[in-house]
Structure formats: structure tokens, C-alpha cells
Amino acid sequence: MEVTGLIVGVAGLAGLFSACLDSLSRFQTYRDSNSETHVLDTRFRAVRARFEQWGVSVGFSSGRLQPDHHRGLDNKGTANLIESILQIIAKTICDDSLLQRSRTGTRLQAGQLGGPMQSKSKRLKWALGGKESRTEQVDIFEKLVQQLYNLIPPEDKSQNYEGLGRTAWVEDIRQMLTKIEQGIKFEEQRDVWSWLGKSAPNDKYEDSLAKRVDTTCEWIFERPAFKSWLSPVDSTKPSVLWINGPAGFGKTVLTAHIVHHLSKALDTPVSHFFFTSDHESREDPFSALRSWQRQIASKLNIGFECIRRAWENDFSEQASRRTLVDLFKQVITTVPGCVFVADGLDECLQLGNGDASVARFLRDITGAIAGTDARLLLVSRDEPEIREAFEENKENLTEYRIRTDDVGADTAVFSQSVVNKRLSTKSKDLRSAISEAMAERCQGQFLWIKLQEQSLRTTMCKKRLHEMVKNTPSGLDRLYDQNWSRIMNMSDQDRDRAFALLRWTAFTFLPLTVCEVTEAIIITQFGELDPDDYPENVDDEYITSEILGLCGPLVEVHDDLENPSPGSRTLHIPHFSP
Template sequence: MEPISFTIGIVGLAGVFSACLDVIEKVDSYKEFSSESRSVVAQFKADKVLFMKWAQGVGIDKNTPKNGHNRFDNEEINSIVQEILSCIQEIFNKADGPNSFPDGIRFLTTRQKSQKPEGTISKKSKIGWSLRSKAIFISQVQQFGALVQRLYSLVPPDGLAGLGNVDKGTRDDGLTLNNKDAWFSNSQRVLMKLEKQAEHDIRKELDIWLNASWANNVYDSLIRRKLDGTCDWILSRQAFLEWVSPDFPSGTAKPLWINGPAGHGKTILCARVVQYLSEMLESPLAYYFCSSDLESRRDPFNIIRSWVSQIISRNRDAFELACGKREATDGRNASQTEIVDLFQTIVQHIPNCTFVADGLDECIWEENTVEFFESIKRAVAYASTRILILSRDEPEIRCGFRALWKGDSNQGLKEYQIHPEDVRPDTILFSRSVIDNKLSNKSETLRMELSQRMADRCDGMFLWVKMLEGQLRSGKNKKQLEATIDQAPTALDNLYDRNWAKIFHLPDKDRLRAFSILRWTALALRPLTILEITEALLIVDDDSCEDLPVDELPDTIDEDYISSEILGLCGSFLETRKAVPDQDLGSMTLHLAHFSVKQYVLSNMPDLGGLFTANKQLRVSNETFQSNVLAKLCLRYLKFPIVWQESL
């Protein structure tokens, strides 16, 4: 920068000062600042006052006599003052170019690959520009304050009240001029707050864009339900050890399919595997539990959406990649193609990602199975990625899984089939926990004998033990308990038949109530609470019913009501779950004991004429029919006047 000539004298300095002041007066960046930036704004205002007071004190303000300070007689000082004034003018005249803000927030810059139409500015871009403006202003204030300090040091004003200590290193705002670290640290704290808030806003926008669901609550619930010491057997199997190892000999993804019959504890096993991987792996991990309780089971690509969302939340590089992909969509929700494309980009750029999915057999998208697996195949080609699928051995899943690595001579279908001997130690532990819970009044010897008997009979099916739990009553003697175990059908369908027969032989009113409970539980888009199912059971498809019969609500929601009027009517088909250990009874959720129970119920649920749909091929059409029954009840519920009151 060329220094201003000394020949302009005091009048020239006054002109430069006036130009500086005009520029400073136009600064309004701070007007949009929130409370966390108040200290920066106060610093700017204080420096501005000091600057004006300095000009008045040295005689270059337009409202003061132009006799000037005697130090201006020194040509070197005069020249430096002129240069400082020019610097101040340039500081606040700067355009906010790409290098005007700190490296700490560089990730917020937008990498434009194409020119967007005017007016289409994304949320991320707006946040980036807002943060950039604040960062530039902080930098300007920092430089401005330092230069004002130099002016006071070079030409100390005479006789200004309140400013006598400025040239000694103390300012009226309490900060020491010589303590630059304090100012810098304060600025950095403000920048970090702004950066965190901006990133938080961007992540919220990404969540909306991805429209993904997570399985954290399902995972937490499964871990709480898992018995200590169970499910560790899989960690020592050779197929799992090869899959989890850091080696990728073929240079491409490593798939593993763990399959087994219904009721063999695959979902709990999956939760244990996820727990182990979370503790052992340093690379990104994502998991998903398909559930018949969730509406998301209708679209397999919700699994990939969830995987992507989890990796983005835990990995900075994935977050950067997602930001870039979202920018190209102008803010609209991500399509299926865009989700798969982002998934592919992530696994190709971030090595050793691990993806787990459980319960594909619980989904209702058979026609999309091949497309789903083909999409994964294209995405993970030549990527060092692990993929683990747990499900029943269904033909469409086997076909889709084989298609993943069809034609790859180095990579075949890696699978592990769960056998009864794999889970036998676990079934013994589970049987013992059930016996101890139900028959605590019996001797240790008898409880040990009965639990061993159950483990032998269940043939690896935890669900069989669970379904038998309701028949183990403490009032029975040893012979009766042994008969209960020995005479129970070993096939699940036969066991279900026996429970269904009990429901069918209930008194008419109780039988209809049981059917209604099972219908609501099987077809609700999410698990219903005890309070919700209690109210839903009051709705009847009867034109003579003009309002909700609230006088039929129970006196109280307690253990007796839940046991006798809900669980007791449906036998072992139902169970309740708590989100947290101390959750109140009314907020507990109602679930079918297993996905196979839902299949059985929908295959056997009678229509309103009393006919049964025993043919499994008709299950889907019967599900539609039963859904229509509930839809009519929901519409009738909306017509009840009492529903629109503030509370029942």
C-alpha cells in the first residue's frame, strides 16, 4: 500500500479520518447478531468511541480546531498515522471473499458445481453466509481495536477525561490492550458457538432431506431384554471371525447372511452383534432392525436411508459428502436414487464401513427384494465394506442375497445357518429365567429339572419357551408342570393353534374383545400404549352408538386390569414393554410376541361373518380387509362429539 504524502498536513489527515468515519458508520453487520455475540458488538462500539475521542483530542475531527497535535510535526509519525487511517478504511471496505473467515469454519463453504437459478439459495448456503458475515465482523473488530491502540500510542490525546490510561495499556472496557490473547480467546469462543449452531442447523436440514428412521429405541430395548451370558456363541464362529476381520482379500465388500428358523433368537442375537461391533470397531457402523411394528417395513430402501443417516451423524467426511449431495437437490427430499447414490459415495470414500440389518423377512416388499439387493451390489462394488443380514431362510431373500455377488469368482455367498446346538446353552439360561420368574415358590431342584426339560423340548426355539410361559402356574404340582411341558406341541403353528382354540372358546363378548385387541395390535402403524388400546376398544361399528361410551372405561389402569382384560384374553400372543424401567403402566406398549404370531393371526382372523382365512396365500388380502375394519372404526371415532373436547 502506498503511504499518503505528508504534504497533506492536518487538513489531509482530517479528510482521511472523515472518510474512515463514514465507512465505520455504515457498518451494520452486527445488527443481526444474537446474544452470544454481544461482547463483540460492545467491543466494536467501544473502539468506535475511542477512535472518535482520539480524533477530537489530537485535533483532526471536523468539529475541533485544526491546530493539531505537536507529534504531527514528526514526519514519520504523521506518515504512519495516515497509513493506519487508510488501513482502517480498507478493513471495513473489504468484500467478504472466500479467504475472509477462519479455517475453523471452512467446512461451511459451498462447493458449487453448477450455477443455480437466481433465488434458489439453500438453507446450508444461508447459514454459511450468515456465519461468514459474523466471522468477518469479528476479524474486523479485532484489527480495528489493535489499530486504535496504535493511534493512542503514537499520538496520545491531551486532557481527555477517562482516557488517560489508554497509552499505558488499559482501556475503558476493562480489557488490557497488551493482552491480545484474551481478545483472541474471546473471539474464538464466539466463533465456536456460531460454528456449532450452524452445523446443528445443517444437520437438522439433512435429517429432513434424508427422511430416515433410526432403530436406537429398538436396539436399547433388545439389549435390556437380553440375558447376561447369552448370544456370545456367534463371536467365536469362523464365518463371523472372517467377516469381522480387517482383511478384505478380494478387494470388495464382505457379506454375511445369518439365517435360522422362527423363534431362534435372531433379533436378540443381532443386538448382541451390534453391541460387540460398537465396542470393537473404530470404523463407522450403522444398523437397522426391521419390525412389523413399524410402517417403514413397507419400503426396503428405508434401511439404506437409516444406514446413511447414522454414518453421517458419526463421521465428518460422510457429513461433508452429504452436504454436497443435498446442495444439488435444491432442498427437496432425497429420492430413492439419490439415497443409493449417496450410499455408494460414502462407502467408496470411507473404508471399512459396517452395515447390519435384521428381520428382512418381517417386511412386506417381496416384489422389491431383488431391486434392493441389486442397489446394494452396485453401491458396494470394489469397496471395503461389511454387510450383515439376519433373517429367516426365505426364498426371496436367498435369491436376492445370491444376486449380490453373482459372477464374482472371488466372493461367494457367505452364510451361517443357526442350529439348535448353537443356541442350546442360551435356551437353558432362558428357560431357567422363565421358570424362576413363574415358579419362585418351587424348590431349586425342581426348577432346575423343569428348565432342563423345557430346553430339551424347545429344540432351540426361545419363542416356544416364551409361548409356554403363561401355562406355568405356581399352583400346579410337579406332575402337572411336567405334563404341561411334555404335552406342548413342538411346532410353533401347533402351539399357536392351541392358544387360538382357547381364544375361540371364550364367551362371545370376551372373544370379540380378544379379536379386537389382536387386530389393533397387529395392524397399528406403531405400537399402541395401554391407554390407547383401552380407548380404542370402546369403538364399535354400530350406527346406534352416537358417542364414545366413556362410562365403560376401567376404574383404573393397574396390573389386574392389564392381566385380566388384555393379556389374559389373548394368551401368549401378546406382551407389554416399557421404554424405561420406571415407566407408568398406561404408557407401556403392546406387542405381538413375534412376527410369526402376526402372520398366524392374519391367517386365522375371522371376517365379520365369522369366516376364517386359513389359506396363507390369502393372508395379504385378509390384512387389507382387517385394515379396512379398523379404518371404519377410526372414522367413526372422529365423529364422536366427546373426542373433540379437551379431555375425556
């Protein structure tokens, strides 16, 4: 069983008991007196009276231990169990600020509880709790008080006390206390997470790791800028590394690999956040702060305790941006050597203006790490608003711009993997020739290669494959123009369907499944859901011809890990930023 606080001694038990009793008496001020809670209030007052009677009977009076106290209190094992019970009463029913005093060894006197500025959540715990919460509190209180009577029955204090022995009920007490303690921690953690705010899912990180091809992204670890950021000469100086590069250069996959590498290589916590165009976090870059601190709290108890204390003293339901920044300063001071990583800052809606802008976020976090050994890695496009925000703390900034030379070998490996997948039946020489041609024309853009994937078909002859690569314009802008022109030259029905697919994919808050978008397209085209307009089968062939055949490579279809059926796959725009 985990004991909540330090052993306070027998004399300390008297002070702890008195503080609990005093706190319990104060609940009369906050109790709801309507008829629905009358029974609960009566039970509460009855068990409080039993609690007070037990304390008097064993020798606790006015916060002091009487000379003629019960001999059972002198038994170390019994005293430890009693302390655990009193501390749980303090945490579940009372204001547990009194536990801080018991840990410091201060002798508690009656009336020494926190004052009017004690934690709002604890001060009103009984008054504002729902009926179910109150019932649970009273149930726990009754059980704990009964266990005090089991440990030391109210009888003649001079009677010989035989100790705990090996009786089964002693083990029952320990198990009950452990269960209650676990319940307290679970509820407390849930409340802290709720206050800290919602955290983005980890899908983008995991998906990006899965997209990486073996041997790629290793080049970054050899760059002097990265090495000096990771192991600065002056370890107490804050270090910010900004990696930027053009669209399609594989920045997100690179970031995911860096996070994976650092998480294994470092003993200090590594926290990450990936902004995406299809998640609400793009509206508020401070979502990264919520996620970073949640990750630290999940890994390290000292991190959680730091955040819990802030939650205890905050009067709002959810931490404000200002509170998050102040808490960030506390966390990186409490937990040395933290590494924070954020990718896709350019995905956010507001870059340069407003309280929820990327510029404000960057100024706040770079200012917060001043005077600490925290390290910050930020990855994005080179947007003017982002660059301007870094100017205020540029003395701590190291910038690295991804060049075509950096990713040349990686694009060759990626191109080969795409060609091998799509043209597996072709000769090795032809596959090598096509992959080399694609790698040469992509100009460092992995996305350019990815967009060619649907155009590579095993039914094409050698000449057509070479012509396809040769005639595809280099650069993403011209490639998008080519695909747009292809859509514009379709028949009216196919063009309308392609436009509808693109609109539904780009402007939905959550990605639509193939089945959902199929119904949406029917309504868009025909104005109603007619069973005769449904496809006979929603399968791989349907997806290839009726979705990717019309909109690929401007639309991607992703598998659903929980449901492998084709109709449950979701539609996405391959690369979208505001």
C-alpha cells in the same frame, strides 16, 4: 476458536474479501422487494456499504493487496481473526464455494464465484429465506462488519499499529466467532439430516440387547463363516454374510449382540438397522441406507463432510433412493473398513417386486460395495425372494443357516431363566426338570419358550406343570393353533373382547397403551364410551386378567420407560411378519 479454513495469507485475504463483496452484490438479483422486507434490505445494503468501505480503507482493491495497505494486516493474530470473520460471512451470507478456493491457496479475483450451477441451497439462501432467517443473517452481518472496524479502524494506514494486546474486546470477538460457527454447524447438520431422511428409532436394538440372557449368543463368534467374514484373507474384497434361520430362533437378539460386540472390538464404524413390523421403515428397505449413513456421519467428521457435499450439490428436499445408493458408494470409499448390519429384512412389505423391494435394495447395496473393503451382515428368514436377490452377487456371499444345534445350549439357558422367574417359589429340582422339558420341546425356538411364560404359575402343582409342558404342542404353528382354539372356546363376551384386543394390537400404526386400548374395546363392544363400563382400576391385576388372561401369549405388554404406570404400558404382537 475453530478456524473454518486454512490460513490464506495477507494477499489471500484480499481475494477472499473481494469474493465476498462480489457475492454480496449479486444478492440484488434475488432480493424480495415487498414492503415487509424493505427495512431488512435497507439494513443489508447499508452494512454491505460499510463492509466495502472498510476493505478499501485497509488496502483491498480488485482482489489485490495494495502496497500501502494498513500495517495491521501484517499482524498474524489480526490477520487470522479477519480471515475467520470473512469465512463466516462467506458461509452465513454468501455462497461458501469460495472457501474451497481459499483452502487450495488459489488467489481469488473479483467475479470468480461459482456460476449458474453452484449449490441451489446456497445460491438462493438470501432470496428464499424467511423473514426470521433474513433478520438473523443481517444481524450477524452487522456484528461481523463492526468487529472488522474494531480490529482495524479506517484511519491513516501509516499510523503505528500496536497489535491486539490483551484487550477484552478481542476475546469478545473470538467468543462471538465461536458462537456463530457453532450455530452454522448446528443449522447445517439439521439441514443435512432432514435431506438424508428420517431414521428409525434405536429401540429395537436396545430392547433386544436387554432381552439377551448372559452367556447366550456367543457361539456365532466361533463359527468359521463368521470369522472369515470378519477377517477375510483378502481385506480388499467385499464380504457379505447372510445369516438366516426359522422364525423364533432368536435372530434379532443374536444380531443385537453381534452389533454390540463388533462396536467394541473394531476401530472402524459399525452401523446397524433393525426392521420391525410396527415401524414405517418396513415399507421402504432403503431406510436402512439413510440410517447407516447418518450413523457414520455422527461418528466421523469425514463421513459427515462426504454427505454434506452431496447435500450441497443436490437440488431435492430429500435424497432419492438413487442418490442414497450413489452416496453409499462415496461414503464407503471415503471411510474405509465400514461394517453395516441389517436385521429383519423379511419384515418388509415388498420382498421381490418394485423399486422399494428388499430384492432391489439387496442388489443395489451388494453392487455398491464391489471394489471396497466394506463388510455387510444381513439377518433374516430364508425367503425365496431374498435368496434370489443374492444370486447376482453370490461370489461375494457367505451364507450361514442357524441350526437347532447352534442354539441348543442357549435355549436351555433361556428356558431356565424363564422358569426361575415364574416359579421362583418352587424347588430347584422341579425348576430344573420343567426348564429341561421346555428346552427339549422348543426345537430351537426361543419364542416357543417365551409363549409358555404366562402359562407357568406358582399355584400349579408339580403334576400340572409337567402336564402343561407335555401337552403343549411343539412348533410355533401348532402352538398358535392351540391358543386360537382356546379363544374360540371362551364365552361370547370374552371371545369378542379377545378378538377386539388382537385387532387393535395388530392393525394400529403405533402401539396402543393399556388405557387407550381399554377405551377402544369399550367402543367396539358397546358402541359408546359409558363411564360405567370403565374398570375401577387399571393396574397389574387388570392387565393380567383382562388382557393377558384373554390373549396371552398372542399379545405382549411392554413397559414405558418414561411413565411406569400400568395404564401407560403398550400392547404388542410377540412375533409378526408379513
